[in-house]
Amino acid sequence: MEHIVIIGNGISGVTAARHIRKLSDKKITIVSAETDYFFSRTALMYVYMGHMKFEHTQPYEDWFWKKNRINLKKGYVKHIETKSKTLHFTEGDTLEYDTLVIATGSKPNKFGWPGQDLDGVMGMYHKQDLDNLEKYAPNNKICKRAVIVGGGLIGIELAEMLHSRHIPVTFLVRETSFWDGVLPEGESAMINREIINNGIDLRLSNNLKEIVSDENGKVKSVIIQETGEEIACDVVGLTAGVSPNIDFIKDSGIETGRGVKVNRFLETNLPDIYAIGDCAEQHEAIDQRRPIEAVWYTGRMMGETLAQTICGNRIEYKPGHWFNSAKFIDIEYQTYGWVWAQPKDNEARFYWEHKDGNKCIHINYDKNTHEFIGINNFGIRMRHEFFDKILTEKRSVHYVLEHLADANFDPEFYKLHEKDIVSKFNQENSTNIQLKKKSWKRIFA
């Protein structure tokens, strides 16, 4: 019987396994060095914040795997021998496969900073990072200050986590404004304010020079590149982005770039070897998407797609329109379509911000055809289905504004702003767009 081996028990590997099982009787083994069972990585922060126990991040009961005949093997693969189709583990044992799926995810970036491997220095990615955080930052008596290096989605999550235990945080952000490579100026400034208003010591345009050790090999301070200032701390969180976790693959003959190179069918350069999730790098970007996308839902989609291919129905990976969501401390963020940090030549923007400074929408559209290109929502929720349909139908910005009531996720609350948004657009563009009444049923029936 064909043996499918999947390296990685994250969302992409586990989705592939579940769907292969639905479609076939093939023998399936999932390998992981991290944890015995699949857990939701995106929920790790809530464990530290006391909202849930680690067990609650595991969506499947422990018996699920045996019942579905999915073998689980704990171990770290140190080498893939592709000629003999054999995996070699650090413990010295081996495992043979007929078909191999590489789903090894990401690892936090380290840029060779002095002191980056000291005790008390950690990323915020793996379960082990959470364990380390519990060890070195259980409370504000043991951890008097933490320094976070790198402003992005994971950095701000870590800041919120530490803050929830009243641990003072210094947040070093290389950019002049938070995540300004991705967020336009208004949104980025809003998040700077949110960070500062939460009592976090935000240091923009500040780079880490060095992490200093105490006499026991534990971090005692960091030194800032620009000013030479030394900041005493007990924990350093390295959150300067992630990259594909593929170092062990480099000498196997499998083509790699930043990630494992795959085509639209998630096939590598070698037969019977595939890559999915954060570690996969598309040869050519799909639409305007990045060749590597470290996002939960795309991992799941790749797992589902690949299961079809492995079970005989070879299909292309088609992620559809870009969307993403996150939370910046108390401000919810959703993006549908494309709103770049800077508009492109053919693009026009409409920005509306509520007077309280913690809600905004930012619409990007084609300045000649008025076709809607994308929207950022901060502190306001709008429906994914609505914008997915709008993007597919190539509707205009005017259409979007007229139908804001249909986009609205939370009518009771959000209704208050629709008129205000449309009237600002009309003023700025000398238009006379009229809000239509909610027609959810008609549009989506």
Ligand SMILES: Cc1cc2nc3c(=O)[nH]c(=O)nc-3n(C[C@H](O)[C@H](O)[C@H](O)COP(=O)(O)OP(=O)(O)OC[C@H]3O[C@@H](n4cnc5c(N)ncnc54)[C@H](O)[C@@H]3O)c2cc1C
């Ligand atoms: C704190 C945090 C919050 C996040 N929040 C969001 C969010 O809100 N929304 C969103 O879309 N995305 C979010 N992400 C990103 C999302 O979690 C990832 O995109 C997703 O988990 C990647 O899934 P994956 O299956 O590709 O890999 P992973 O989940 O990384 O799983 C890969 C597994 O492979 C194992 N492995 C690697 N190498 C080997 C080896 N050689 N041998 C054995 N095992 C190996 C790893 O240990 C790991 O268990 C977040 C990530 C983090 C860290």
